[in-house]
Amino acid sequence: xxxxxxxxxxxxxxxxxxxxxxxxxxxxxxxxxxxxxxxxxxxxxxxxxxxxxxxxxxxxxxxxxxxxxxxxxxxxxxxxxxxxxxxxxxxxxxxxxxxxxxxxxxxxxxxxxxxxxxxxxxxxxxxxxxxxxxxxxxxxxxxxxxxxxxxxxxxxxxxxxxxxxxxxxxxxxxxxxxxxxxxxxxxxxxxxxxxxxxxxxxxxxxxxxxxxxxxxxxxxxxxxxxxxxxxxxxxxxxxxxxxxxxxxxxxxxxxxxxxxxxxxxxxxxxxxxxxxxxxxxxxxxxxxxxxxxxxxxxxxxxxxxxxxxxxxxxxxxxxxxxxxxxxxxxxxxxxxxxxxxxxxxxxxxxxxxxxxxxxxxxxxxxxxxxxxxxxxxxxxxxxxxxxxxxxxxxxxxxxxxxxxxxxxxxxxxxxxxxxxxxxxxxxxxxxxxxxxxxxxxxxxxxxxxxxxxxxxxxxxxxxxxxxxxxxxxxxxxxxxxxxxxxxxxxxxxxxxxxxxxxxxxxxxxxxxxxxxxxxxxxxxxxxxxxxxxxxxxxxxxxxxxxxxxxxxxxxxxxxxxxxxxxxxxxxxxxxxxxxx
Amino acid sequence: xxxxxxxxxxxxxxxxxxxxxxxxxxxxxxxxxxxxxxxxxxxxxxxxxxxxxxxxxxxxxxxxxxxxxxxxxxxxxxxxxxxxxxxxxxxxxxxxxxxxxxxxxxxxxxxxxxxxxxxxxxxxxxxxxxxxxxxxxxxxxxxxxxxxxxxxxxxxxxxxxxxxxxxxxxxxxxxxxxxxxxxxxxxxxxxxxx
Numbered sequence: 001x002x003x004x005x006x007x008x009x010x011x012x013x014x015x016x017x018x019x020x021x022x023x024x025x026x027x028x029x030x031x032x033x034x035x036x037x038x039x040x041x042x043x044x045x046x047x048x049x050x051x052x053x054x055x056x057x058x059x060x061x062x063x064x065x066x067x068x069x070x071x072x073x074x075x076x077x078x079x080x081x082x083x084x085x086x087x088x089x090x091x092x093x094x095x096x097x098x099x100x101x102x103x104x105x106x107x108x109x110x111x112x113x114x115x116x117x118x119x120x121x122x123x124x125x126x127x128x129x130x131x132x133x134x135x136x137x138x139x140x141x142x143x144x145x146x147x148x149x150x151x152x153x154x155x156x157x158x159x160x161x162x163x164x165x166x167x168x169x170x171x172x173x174x175x176x177x178x179x180x181x182x183x184x185x186x187x188x189x190x191x192x193x194x195x196x197x198x199x200x201x202x203x204x205x206x207x208x209x210x211x212x213x214x215x216x217x218x219x220x221x222x223x224x225x226x227x228x229x230x231x232x233x234x235x236x237x238x239x240x241x242x243x244x245x246x247x248x249x250x251x252x253x254x255x256x257x258x259x260x261x262x263x264x265x266x267x268x269x270x271x272x273x274x275x276x277x278x279x280x281x282x283x284x285x286x287x288x289x290x291x292x293x294x295x296x297x298x299x300x301x302x303x304x305x306x307x308x309x310x311x312x313x314x315x316x317x318x319x320x321x322x323x324x325x326x327x328x329x330x331x332x333x334x335x336x337x338x339x340x341x342x343x344x345x346x347x348x349x350x351x352x353x354x355x356x357x358x359x360x361x362x363x364x365x366x367x368x369x370x371x372x373x374x375x376x377x378x379x380x381x382x383x384x385x386x387x388x389x390x391x392x393x394x395x396x397x398x399x400x401x402x403x404x405x406x407x408x409x410x411x412x413x414x415x416x417x418x419x420x421x422x423x424x425x426x427x428x429x430x431x432x433x434x435x436x437x438x439x440x441x442x443x444x445x446x447x448x449x450x451x452x453x454x455x456x457x458x459x460x461x462x463x464x465x466x467x468x469x470x471x472x473x474x475x476x477x478x479x480x481x482x483x484x485x486x487x488x489x490x491x492x493x494x495x496x497x498x499x500x501x502x503x504x505x506x507x508x509x510x511x512x513x514x515x516x517x518x519x520x521x522x523x524x525x526x527x528x529x530x531x532x533x534x535x536x537x538x539x540x541x542x543x544x545x546x547x548x549x550x551x552x553x554x555x556x557x558x559x560x561x562x563x564x565x566x567x568x569x570x571x572x573x574x575x576x577x578x579x580x
Numbered sequence: 581x582x583x584x585x586x587x588x589x590x591x592x593x594x595x596x597x598x599x600x601x602x603x604x605x606x607x608x609x610x611x612x613x614x615x616x617x618x619x620x621x622x623x624x625x626x627x628x629x630x631x632x633x634x635x636x637x638x639x640x641x642x643x644x645x646x647x648x649x650x651x652x653x654x655x656x657x658x659x660x661x662x663x664x665x666x667x668x669x670x671x672x673x674x675x676x677x678x679x680x681x682x683x684x685x686x687x688x689x690x691x692x693x694x695x696x697x698x699x700x701x702x703x704x705x706x707x708x709x710x711x712x713x714x715x716x717x718x719x720x721x722x723x724x725x726x727x728x729x730x731x732x733x734x735x736x737x738x739x740x741x742x743x744x745x746x747x748x749x750x751x752x753x754x755x756x757x758x759x760x761x762x763x764x765x766x767x768x769x770x771x772x773x774x
Contacts, residue, residue: 167643240641311644325663326665326702336687
């Protein structure tokens with residue numbers, strides 16, 4: 001059987017085939033489609049969205065110790081959240097096969113940094129597999145589970161954006177059911193730090209065995225040639241090497257930690273010059289240099305920043321100039337992404353801009369609040385950081401600060417800092433943008449949605465009750481599309497002595513139920529319109545101009561959010577059916 | 581065919597450039613080619629630039645198209661065609677551009693600074709540019725959103741994929757209630773190139 005699949009879909013396919021019986025993840029680009037594919041096509045793998053990556057990892061760890069084959073998925077920065085468990089798991093080792101996806105994002109297409117998680121794997125002494133195409137995404141997923149069981153170790157499958165988000169032809173088979181392995185309660189293996197000292201040598205033993213295995217691991221592949229040039233490469237970069245340097249000898253590393261010293265030395269001895277082409281940091285290259293291999297060229301030519309491509313390799317190797325965008329003699333203006341038509345975040349940013357406060361933001365669609373036209377978000381770091389940063393700014397003497405966070409990010413990492421803010425008597429003002437979805441990654445359900453990954457009903461988290469339980473004194477809930485009310489409520493919350501929470505509520509427009517509903521659009525009655533342009537200040541992508549300079553609302557795009565009608569001073573914007 | 585065909589689809593989120601790239605890939609697969617595709621976009625919202633790379637041939641390595649290599653750049657809108665025009669093979673490639681403007685809502689004063697002359701500019705660079713009234717035609721056929729499929733029809737005349745493979749692919753991939761309109765849109769695009 002053969003299908004044209006996304007790298008992420010191929011990973012899902014491999015997990016299903018390999019008999020995986022538990023999957024946990026938190027949405028994060030470029031990893032999200034793995035769990036989504038499993039939920040739609042392979043629900044027998046028992047997939048779920050967890051509250052955050054640490055929880056996902058720990059649930060997976062429990063399921064693997066309990067004897068199942070397990071897949072846990074996250075983006076690169078998600079592994080930071082899960083790192084506490086990730087670093088300790090090798091001390092006990094696993095029972096059932098355990099693979100964690102680390103989806104790295106060179107080029108930071110949708111991320112706040114560009115970390116190379118192979119370093120995290122090395123620190124945790126966890127083996128790393130790196131597929132080079134969609135077919136290998138499927139194959140290495142299966143191989144990873146087998147490796148995990150063979151060496152009783154968690155395994156990292158490292159993907160990068162281009163690998164995860166490219167499509168190719170994938171051959172596949174059928175699901176093989178795998179029996180649950182027996183779990184024997186063993187405190188000396190699975191419990192308390194005091195025994196961990198006894199486990200410490202086991203970690204080294206496993207690593208040594210893996211290092212020996214790496215020398216003959218079939219995932220590492222030598223493609224010799226008569227050229228004087230050799231290339232050591234991994235991941236999707238292998239494809240670029242084949243494209244740009246078709247004559248070169250290639251050592252494709254499918255397992256990039258631990259690395260095989262003998263294999264690398266032998267390969268390099270056969271070639272005059274060996275290029276190391278790997279996306280991210282010089283992980284393989286440093287290891288080779290430390291082995292004393294001297295005929296190596298790598299990051300000094302290709303660079304560490306951003307995504308690789310055949311064009312970039314060509315440029316780096318001096319193989320001819322690659323054309324650049326036309327910028328001379330024409331205005332190549334940018335087209336940054338915008339908040340969707342009818343997005344409930346818009347009114348909040350307009351209010352924050354009006355109130356001239358310092359805003360610490362968080363991770364989600366609302367990072368766009370930092371851009372024009374709002375420019376009403378002043379810091380963004382990591383998941384949940386808005387609250388701690390706001391508390392810190394307050395300690396530094398900045399009084400009018402507001403933290404904003406989405407419902408999913410609040411659940412992910414915002415609850416401990418809120419408890420802390422109350423406990424340490426902060427004057428925090430927190431806005432929770434509650435659109436009942438994990439919006440930026442594609443409106444996945446989360447505990448505030450009332451639905452699970454399969455679309456089935458699930459208990460809905462009561463955000464107000466949760467905030468109340470932390471001891472927050474003032475909690476106001478406001479319809480996120482009521483622009484004046486939001487300003488008033490925010491003003492009150494900022495003035496309030498003690499921690500205050502405002503929940504700006506309204507569903508994400510990208511949710512299937514929002515897209516499906518019948519919308520009566522708003523229209524502009526030109527007779528009443530004075531062309532004052534107030535409605536353009538909503539910055540709604542559905543509002544454009546007619547040739548006569550009147551505003552016009554795209555009927556098929558309008559979500560009937562009412563904000564432009566609220567802002568019109570002459571009531572010229574009306575519901576289509578009501579208008580004359 | 582030994583050479584790889586490289587295509588660059590450029591549009592704005594929501595215009596359906598990804599859909600026609602996908603249809604092209606599936607048609608290439610159905611025609612027996614090794615095929616790869618990749619999409620580049622920033623954060624996942626609508627309204628930003630979207631570029632989709634498609635490559636097919638006997639054996640394809642990189643999913644990414646290199647600037648200067650594309651057999652065709654398919655621009656669903658003028659500014660985006662301009663943004664990715666340097667991907668075209670200046671000697672042998674074609675830029676197919678929908679004669680249509682989408683003003684970036686997130687850029688201050690965009691209406692005034694939009695490069696309305698993009699098509700003439702590209703022609704002045706001695707590139708082979710074919711401007712097509714895809715949006716206009718799609719509106720006449722009942723739904724402006726089918727402009728993407730009009731362009732796909734035009735593109736299909738440039739590719740070594742038989743008409744019946746396109747037909748089969750469209751019928752397989754497009755939902756029944758949209759199929760008739762889209763087949764008409766596809767045909768209209770083909771006729772524009774004849």
